[in-house]
């Protein structure tokens with residue numbers, strides 16, 4: 001029945017998966033490398049089918065209550081004067097929520113029926129016909145029926161079961177960072193963004209949250225060589241990229257460099273020919289990261305996790321059938337949500353002319369809102385979200 005399922009990574013994808021597996025009677029164990037829940041990050045979107053997933057989980061009221069109240073994005077010049085504003089207020093059934101608040105709600109929802117291990121990581125995986133033996137960095141060796149990598153863009157499970165990440169990461173010629181910011185520097189309820197060619201620095205300030213977040217993006221055609229877990233290298237790269245910028249960048253940079261939770265990474269997508277290998281599969285960014293500029297990361301993670309758990313339930317834990325159905329059903333939405341080129345060009349123009357053009361487009365009455373642009377680009381018809389509760393064959397006693 002494949003009841004014992006090890007999930008590597010306890011954030012959006014891993015926790016959503018654990019919730020549904022426990023609901024269907026499986027026995028999930030979540031191992032998270034960080035010593036506690038990782039609650040950092042800016043606002044992320046929960047919309048479309050992710051709203052339905054949250055509703056079916058019973059956590060939609062909490063998500064709505066914690067939602068941010070961002071009105072839109074304002075592009076400023078070096079003196080702070082607003083050059084263009086894009087209204088991003090939600091017009092449909094969607095919620096923007098701080099990533100950390102979403103992770104906290106998901107964690108609360110998985111208190112029962114899920115074993116949580118913090119401060120550890122899978123070190124090796126060995127599959128055979130009946131299961132998978134996992135060794136952990138803290139010294140344990142345990143046996144599971146299935147293993148799921150929900151451990152983000154630099155997934156350890158993906159490396160162990162599929163090969164080095166260079167095979168699957170598609171560098172999108174940009175790097176980004178998130179950090180705490182001084183809230184007095186940003187406009188209340190707006191994302192305030194300043195550009196110089198190939199660079200963007202923004203302040204994200206929700207009116208119903210204390211504090212604010214800074215985000216930094218810079219263009220770099222050739223991939224940088226650095227250790228994605230070495231914070232000192234991250235600080236060095238960030239300083240190199242932003243040290244000479246105007247506006248409030250010096251203050252934002254100083255604060256970011258002092259933030260113990262500074263988050264720096266390559267802007268990349270994950271593209272894989274298959275998400276499963278024997279008894280091991282992947283979900284969320286580990287399998288199909290669309291990058292932070294897609295605005296789809298949390299959505300893909302929640303829907304993907306819901307579908308993976310649902311397919312396991314519907315097939316009574318037959319992993320071969322379930323993994324095949326998960327992949328067949330979810331490839332097309334993933335492909336659609338990975339089309340992010342226009343977002344990137346809009347946020348980080350590569351020249352002064354490009355910035356002026358972007359501002360003109362943002363001011364244009366025809367395209368006067370980001371929400372409007374997104375609505376135009378959104379697919380007109382999506383398949384309904386499967387209702388696995390009816391199909392589920394509960395594996396537990």
Ligand SMILES: Cc1cc2nc3c(=O)[nH]c(=O)nc-3n(C[C@H](O)[C@H](O)[C@H](O)COP(=O)(O)OP(=O)(O)OC[C@H]3O[C@@H](n4cnc5c(N)ncnc54)[C@H](O)[C@@H]3O)c2cc1C
Nearest residue numbers: 009011012013033041042121151152156284285292297298
């Ligand atoms: C701290 C943080 C801040 C973020 N901020 C933003 C943001 O502001 N905007 C945005 O669009 N996206 C952000 N992201 C990415 C975003 O969360 C994902 O794109 C999306 O939600 C998909 O979630 P995920 O669970 O697949 O991946 P992630 O959210 O990246 O979660 C992966 C989890 O796996 C854990 N992990 C990694 N390696 C191991 C290992 N070897 N063993 C065990 N656990 C491991 C990580 O600590 C993390 O908790 C952030 C991610 C993190 C971790």
